[in-house]
Amino acid sequence: MLEGRASTPQAQRRGAFDNAGLEAPIGTLVEKVAMHANSVTDEDIAAMRISGLSEDQIFELAVCAAVGQASREHDAALSALAAAIGSD
């Protein structure tokens, strides 16, 4: 997803995965997907289209945002678990 062939630049996909360094409307959608996806609206997607992004590009960026946030939460929880076991 971050390394393979895609229709968005690798740096943009990395920004979506990290939820960092992206301006509106991409940054707005990425933030919503990562932190409160049920607040994404038709208007958010429309704004992406108006900015010139294709559906494939929107798909790629949303996927990177979702996987990135879920990965950070998973990694943080595993670290907390390791610390809890180590401190027992």
Add this chain to the structure above:
Amino acid sequence: MRLAILDSGHSFGTKALFAMIRVVSRQPVPEPLKLVRYRADFYGAAMQQIMQEAMRGPSAWSVGDRELMAAFVSKANESAYCTNAHAAVSVRAYGDKAKVAAVLANLETAVIEEPLRATLRMLGKLTREHAVGVGDMRDVLAAGVSRKQIEDALAVCFALGTTNRLADAFKFSVGPPKVFEAGAEYLLARGYR
């Protein structure tokens, strides 16, 4: 769905598969399947493997437990489609509709085993607050949950955390209960491959 490519942008072979599914099941093609089959090399193929391992791989948690975790995480994410879908599988796996309904209504008053309750409580916090601390993990361990069980539960949470976000971003349609019941029958029998 918000992106037309997820409805109709699939390869010829995938469209043929979808046509067969519609004929055999007499139901619309499930939208999660449309998502994972669109450009599967980008996202879906890997996620199907992750889901299968998390939900059906070897674990001390039963299939009903893991489907309940999936429904619980989805509810915490306010993802209606995924809550309904995984609750339906959990009900079928447990053979106990009241148990699943009770957990989703109020975790603290539901009549369930304490290790499962402690694990669900931690998953709920991780989902709502995007973080858990060492103290949260100590509480789960103190309830008698093993490290491997916690890791297995976190794998479910990762898979659903990703899927919930995409279900809501792409606006999966929430259909009638009979659609989820048909999906549950399939997922219990075949898994997520």
